[in-house]
Amino acid sequence: MLAFLVQRISQAFLVMFVISMIAFAIQDGLGDPLQELVGMSVSLEERDALRDEMGLNDPIYVQYVRFAGNALQGDLGISYFYGKPTLQVIAEHLPATLELVIGASLIIMVFSVPIGVYAAIRPQAFLSKFFMGISTVGISIPVFLTAIMLIQLFSIGVTIEVFPADTGWGAWLNGALSTDGGLPSYGRGDELTHLFGTWNSGFFSWNGLLHLVLPCVSLASIMLPLFIRLIRAEMMEVLQSDYIRYARAKGLSSGRINFLHALKNTMLPVITVGGVQLGIMVAYTILTETVFQWPGMGLMFLEAITRSDIPLIVAYLMVVGLVFVITNTIVDLIYGLVNPTVKLTGKKA
Amino acid sequence: MALLEVKNLDVRFAVRGGDLTALRGISFSLDKGERLGLVGESGAGKSVAAFSILNLIAQPGYIAGGQILFEGKDLAAMSERELRKIRGNRIAMIFQDPMMTLNPVLTIGTQMVEAIKAHRRISTKDARAIAVDKLRKVQIPSPEKRLDQYPHELSGGMRQRVIIAIALLLDPEIIIADEPTTALDVTIQAEIMALLLDLCEQENVALMLITHDLGVVSQVSQRMLVMYSGRIIEQGPTREIINDAQHPYTQGLINALPQMGEPGARLFQIPGAMPSLKNVPAGCPFNPRCSFATDECRSTMPDYVRAGNVDVACYEVERLIAQEQQAREVAP
Amino acid sequence: MMTATVSRWARVRDSFLWYSFKRDKVAIASFIVLLAMVLSAIFAPLLAPTDPYDLALIDIMNSELPPVGMSGADGAFPLGTDAQGRDMLSTILYGTRVSLMIGFGAVVLQAALGIMFGLLAGYLGGRVDAILMRIADVQLSFSTLMVAIIVGAVFKASFGSLMFGEIAIYMLIFIIGVAEWPQIARTVRASVLAEKKKEYVDAAKVMGFRTNRIMFRHILPNTLSPIFVIGTVQIANAIISEAALSFLGLGMPETQPSLGSLIKSGFDYIQSGSWWITLLPGVVLVVLVLVINLLGDWLRDVMNPRLYKG
Numbered sequence: 001m002l003a004f005l006v007q008r009i010s011q012a013f014l015v016m017f018v019i020s021m022i023a024f025a026i027q028d029g030l031g032d033p034l035q036e037l038v039g040m041s042v043s044l045e046e047r048d049a050l051r052d053e054m055g056l057n058d059p060i061y062v063q064y065v066r067f068a069g070n071a072l073q074g075d076l077g078i079s080y081f082y083g084k085p086t087l088q089v090i091a092e093h094l095p096a097t098l099e100l101v102i103g104a105s106l107i108i109m110v111f112s113v114p115i116g117v118y119a120a121i122r123p124q125a126f127l128s129k130f131f132m133g134i135s136t137v138g139i140s141i142p143v144f145l146t147a148i149m150l151i152q153l154f155s156i157g158v159t160i161e162v163f164p165a166d167t168g169w170g171a172w173l174n175g176a177l178s179t180d181g182g183l184p185s186y187g188r189g190d191e192l193t194h195l196f197g198t199w200n201s202g203f204f205s206w207n208g209l210l211h212l213v214l215p216c217v218s219l220a221s222i223m224l225p226l227f228i229r230l231i232r233a234e235m236m237e238v239l240q241s242d243y244i245r246y247a248r249a250k251g252l253s254s255g256r257i258n259f260l261h262a263l264k265n266t267m268l269p270v271i272t273v274g275g276v277q278l279g280i281m282v283a284y285t286i287l288t289e290t291v292f293q294w295p296g297m298g299l300m301f302l303e304a305i306t307r308s309d310i311p312l313i314v315a316y317l318m319v320v321g322l323v324f325v326i327t328n329t330i331v332d333l334i335y336g337l338v339n340p341t342v343k344l345t346g347k348k349a
Numbered sequence: 350m351a352l353l354e355v356k357n358l359d360v361r362f363a364v365r366g367g368d369l370t371a372l373r374g375i376s377f378s379l380d381k382g383e384r385l386g387l388v389g390e391s392g393a394g395k396s397v398a399a400f401s402i403l404n405l406i407a408q409p410g411y412i413a414g415g416q417i418l419f420e421g422k423d424l425a426a427m428s429e430r431e432l433r434k435i436r437g438n439r440i441a442m443i444f445q446d447p448m449m450t451l452n453p454v455l456t457i458g459t460q461m462v463e464a465i466k467a468h469r470r471i472s473t474k475d476a477r478a479i480a481v482d483k484l485r486k487v488q489i490p491s492p493e494k495r496l497d498q499y500p501h502e503l504s505g506g507m508r509q510r511v512i513i514a515i516a517l518l519l520d521p522e523i524i525i526a527d528e529p530t531t532a533l534d535v536t537i538q539a540e541i542m543a544l545l546l547d548l549c550e551q552e553n554v555a556l557m558l559i560t561h562d563l564g565v566v567s568q569v570s571q572r573m574l575v576m577y578s579g580r581i582i583e584q585g586p587t588r589e590i591i592n593d594a595q596h597p598y599t600q601g602l603i604n605a606l607p608q609m610g611e612p613g614a615r616l617f618q619i620p621g622a623m624p625s626l627k628n629v630p631a632g633c634p635f636n637p638r639c640s641f642a643t644d645e646c647r648s649t650m651p652d653y654v655r656a657g658n659v660d661v662a663c664y665e666v667e668r669l670i671a672q673e674q675q676a677r678e679v680a681p
Numbered sequence: 682m683m684t685a686t687v688s689r690w691a692r693v694r695d696s697f698l699w700y701s702f703k704r705d706k707v708a709i710a711s712f713i714v715l716l717a718m719v720l721s722a723i724f725a726p727l728l729a730p731t732d733p734y735d736l737a738l739i740d741i742m743n744s745e746l747p748p749v750g751m752s753g754a755d756g757a758f759p760l761g762t763d764a765q766g767r768d769m770l771s772t773i774l775y776g777t778r779v780s781l782m783i784g785f786g787a788v789v790l791q792a793a794l795g796i797m798f799g800l801l802a803g804y805l806g807g808r809v810d811a812i813l814m815r816i817a818d819v820q821l822s823f824s825t826l827m828v829a830i831i832v833g834a835v836f837k838a839s840f841g842s843l844m845f846g847e848i849a850i851y852m853l854i855f856i857i858g859v860a861e862w863p864q865i866a867r868t869v870r871a872s873v874l875a876e877k878k879k880e881y882v883d884a885a886k887v888m889g890f891r892t893n894r895i896m897f898r899h900i901l902p903n904t905l906s907p908i909f910v911i912g913t914v915q916i917a918n919a920i921i922s923e924a925a926l927s928f929l930g931l932g933m934p935e936t937q938p939s940l941g942s943l944i945k946s947g948f949d950y951i952q953s954g955s956w957w958i959t960l961l962p963g964v965v966l967v968v969l970v971l972v973i974n975l976l977g978d979w980l981r982d983v984m985n986p987r988l989y990k991g
Contacts, residue, residue: 015819018819026835136971136974136978137967137971139974140917140967140970140971140974142924142925142966142970143925144924144925144928145924145944145963145966145967148944148959148960149960149963152951152960156951156952156954156956240407242444242446242449242450243449243450243451243452245405245407245444246442246450246451247452248405249403249436249437249441249442249444250436250441250463250515251433251435251436251437251438251464251467251468252433252437252463252464253433253467256463256467260455261452261455264452264454264455265454268454276822276824279821279822279823279824279827280824280827282824282827283826283827283925284826286830286929287925287928287929290928290929291948301834302929302930305834305837305838305930305931306930310838313834313838317831320827321823324822324823328822339454340453340454340499340501341453341454341499
């Protein structure tokens with residue numbers, strides 16, 4: 001176990017090192033702190049002197065070491081736009097994204113397992129085919145489009161007038177298919193509950209929850225079909241194995257067979273794939289936050305790009321890189337703990 | 350009344366373009382404590398026969414007709430709920446490859462205890478005690494430790510012992526063993542087989558042994574049946590069949606054994622191959638490979654005739670018996 | 682010696698591929714729809730009623746007209762107009778064209794990169810393999826979309842919006858191609874590793890062929906089949922990635938929009954009720970991606986039923 005942790009942590013350091021180099025390269029190449037600090041009217045000599053003072057004329061590896069050293073102490077520069085330390089800006093925006101991800105993950109977990117399992121046990125059932133069909137379509141719809149459609153349907157509302165309104169059935173259909181909308185589609189609302197530090201939560205007030213609905217559903221909508229398909233495929237394969245047939249031969253109930261014997265084996269590859277999807281989730285968060293103007297990290301990053309706020313961009317990359325590395329390691333750890341055939345030295349038994 | 354009686358069992362596979370028949374009108378019986386061997390080539394239908402008793406044939410297979418009478422009740426007509434009470438409880442199964450049979454993510458203990466608790470109201474502690482007891486019976490060292498281990502931590506031979514232990518957990522009447530030693534190392538095959546035999550004798554458990562190994566059958570079983578292309582072609586006391594096989598196919602099988610050949614001479618081989626499910630010939634399925642085949646063989650399926658204590662489905666045998674009969678009537 | 686020559690067409694006709702295609706209605710339907718879309722995109726200049734980017738032809742008085750069937754529609758603009766008065770049908774046709782160009786371009790690039798790196802990693806092994814696969818792993822764990830966003834962001838920041846917009850189409854092909862090479866590289870590498878063990882490679886080595894030749898002329902053809910399957914799905918992915926990038930403002934500019942940027946610019950008007958400006962390009966995008974995915978599914982089932990679990 002220890003060997004595993006050491007190996008993974010050293011890998012993590014390596015990756016962070018590379019990321020920091022890339023981030024530094026971006027900063028060095030694009031950012032010109034001087035431009036932001038002084039106006040046009042400063043003479044060239046004064047600029048040069050300032051450069052020297054700020055250490056901008058030092059050789060590149062010295063600058064990098066300074067950069068890395070600062071980073072390790074938690075100093076990732078000052079945002080051009082906000083005028084505050086970048087890490088603080090990030091800390092202020094992080095909780096919003098976190099809540100979005102938590103909400104979407106809950107939805108995914110609650111729905112994907114039962115639907116996936118059901119579709120695997122009864123592949124011929126109408127519901128199974130229905131869900132699988134929706135999944136195929138779902139994968140083809142990019143997340144921002146789902147968000148827009150959800151906004152149209154549940155925020156703005158849709159009035160259907162296609163069917164003849166003067167007939168009973170026509171009017172009923174029109175009514176049934178129309179929606180009133182009303183769900184908020186902008187931002188997090190006004191009623192956020194302060195938890196600690198910079199974390200203002202939307203989970204503890206009705207208004208906050210309402211604001212969470214559409215964004216979380218949008219974010220979940222792209223991952224849900226993926227997981228449903230994955231669970232179904234894995235489970236169907238597992239159900240063909242000998243040990244399932246043997247479990248039946250022992251006279252076990254189908255409930256136990258499906259939800260213990262089969263499911264445990266199914267979830268192992270799902271955990272691995274799930275871990276990978278985390279990366280995709282971050283990208284989709286950026287898209288979702290853009291649509292809903294959700295004040296999270298993704299929107300912050302995008303605005304930083306538009307404003308050429310280089311320090312913030314660089315800080316964001318570092319933080320995201322760190323988050324990736326940590327979550328990947330945790331996912332591997334969880335997999336190693338759950339799968340008895342894997343000894344945590346990283347080698348298979 | 351026999352413990353298990355299979356009557357005219359018909360098993361088919363539903364595939365595109367029509368059903369394929371895997372078992373055609375199989376009939377045999379098993380008495381209490383008796384050891385029956387099912388012999389045949391791959392694809393003859395012996396595994397299908399074994400699995401069909403507990404209705405565990407893999408989809409798209411299904412039981413198309415016939416009866417499987419266990420203590421008088423027809424298993425083929427039973428609901429899944431009723432069958433579950435019998436599986437693992439009164440009739441247990443041993444599969445071929447123990448590595449594939451045990452669930453890799455659950456401990457041995459879990460897999461043993463659940464088998465007991467599925468059929469008895471008993472505490473986990475007591476169930477574990479029974480499990481340990483049976484593990485000891487199959488001669489596994491440190492049985493208590495094994496309960497908390499995972500299948501991949503045991504050797505192949507030990508895993509199969511565990512499977513045998515599981516089969517005995519609820520003191521079944523019948524154990525159906527589908528090629529129990531084929532996937533094991535040659536060096537321990539004999540050991541495991543001997544263990545299984547021993548335990549069945551001790552507990553007076555009936556054993557249905559499916560195998561392609563005539564040597565094992567001759568040592569272990571009291572009665573045997575030979576399957577070919579979904580049909581039983583010869584059935585009777587093992588000693589009689591091994592010593593004096595009647596059906597040309599059985600004769601061929603025995604002649605093909607290396608022990609039967611002369612040192613340095615070519616090993617005997619039955620010409621041709623067993624037909625696949627799609628290409629079963631009319632009449633007796635063996636006729637394309639049989640040196641005695643007549644037109645009758647090629648058109649109609651032969652009925653069983655008795656030669657000594659053995660039932661054989663062969664027109665040639667029928668003819669020979671009739672000849673013998675005549676000869677006896679002539680000479681006083 | 683008489684050899685019966687079977688025409689190429691006859692061989693295709695008799696092949697399993699064709700047989701399976703004919704029997705799968707979904708595949709046929711998808712293919713027809715895709716063909717229609719591709720053709721209309723290629724011939725967009727001929728098919729579009731107007732050239733939506735000719736400033737002289739746009740009249741702001743025509744802005745925000747709904748599609749035919751709703752009140753206030755104008756027959757000259759069957760799918761309505763956008764906020765500047767541009768005909769939606771035309772913008773969508775041109776937009777599809779851009780999306781498809783980028784989709785295909787990106788896949789060609791990522792295939793080239795992926796094949797090259799996959800071959801190198803698989804055949805040379807050792808450190809080359811370790812380094813390449815490590816890079817691929819990290820890139821994949823960040824998710825290709827994220828990598829595309831980051832690279833796009835950096836390029837936009839360094840080139841500036843205006844210049845970025847002018848070369849956007851090449852930028853996007855480059856960005857997406859670079860972001861997505863790991864998938865193909867991994868597949869190729871796996872194929873190469875499997876093929877390397879086969880006997881014909883030893884035979885070629887014994888005959889003294891150089892590494893390059895062995896790789897390209899012997900191993901590569903055998904690894905192409907999985908690439909076709911992945912390639913199809915990757916086209917759909919590339920189109921979605923491009924749409925996402927454009928939606929974020931890191932893609933095609935308004936003057937040469939793709940379906941993604943059409944959706945983006947239309948989104949501002951959804952609150953005022955002009956849903957067609959954003960949703961019509963959206964529907965077209967979904968249909969395009971859907972049919973490509975369906976064809977990809979069919980292709981995967983046909984070429985290797987158990988290998989790709991998606």
